Amino acid sequence: MTSVTHTTPTRRLNTLVIDGRMDADRAVLTPRGELVDGCADTLSRTLEELPEDTGGLDMEMGKVVFMDTAGLQFLKLLGSYGHRHRIPVRTAHWTGQPRRILEIVGLDTADPLQLAEPSQAPEPGSPAASAVALEREEQLDCLREEVRQLRRAIVSRPVVDQARGVLMATHSCTADEAWYILRKASQLSNTKLHTVAATVTAAAGGDGADPPEELRLALRTAIAQRLG
Structure with a gap:
């Protein structure tokens, strides 16, 4: 699998590179850079290159250093891909500022493709x-x-x-x-x-x-x- 580098139409120099490899029938993708405007397009092109018999998808997010609201579109595209192909899709190792953004918008940092579940609240007044x-x-x-x-x-x-x-x-x-x-x-x-x-x-x-x-x-x- 090849890496994909994306530069936005305004020619900003922040790039997103997605490295990929196959582990048996699972695809392991490692994005590097920033989830900003255009990141979903980069992901879409990468997903199109995956083998048709891909049985699962793991995203290693530890090398993503910045994320704005475009990162939510990135996640939405991942979820849609898994639903459409009926395969498990997981993201892991969110760190730093991207992890905090997930927390701010109420997503589970261990599995942001699902809504974070609220913890059980104690009795009022206690x-x-x-x-x-x-x-x-x-x-x-x-x-x-x-x-x-x-x-x-x-x-x-x-x-x-x-x-x-x-x-x-x-x-x-x-x-x-x-x-x-x-x-x-x-x-x-x-x-x-x-x-x-x-x-x-x-x-x-x-x-x-x-x-x-x-x-x-x-x-x-x-x-x-x-x-x-």
Whole structure:
């Protein structure tokens, strides 16, 4: 089986690659990258390449690093494929931000193709109920903050993608390496990722002032650590 790489019509540089292999009659697919706009099209093309006698499908999701609402369409397509072909379809090893998105929308992270089942609630008014209510309120506050962070991340994606493209062209590196450089420079210089990306893009176009020395040093260090 072959890998499929997808680039959206707007030529954003975030890609989704799906590696595949057969284990007896089961297909094992490993997506790498981001579940964003166009990911369902990539999955559809991959599913079309599966042998007709495929008896099951396992998706190893541990290498998916980012997911927005397009990831839900990805899951819907998986579920439809399993129902249409009457074969078991499983996803496993969700981690990081994609796992949190599944939790936010109420999906079971162990089996997101099924709705998460609510846990059995304690009797109203009991000490256990009060503790559960407090815990749920704290969890809700955390989820609200993560939703705010996700919205900010979605807004900043275009400039981050442009900066990744600049680094890829300048240093002949991969998209993952460019992403590492941006994040590392952000950490080293204590500068927001969006600001780092905007600075890299502006400098490449000759539109902005020279980056602060601290940020230039952070970028050089990150590049040396990743590509040196």
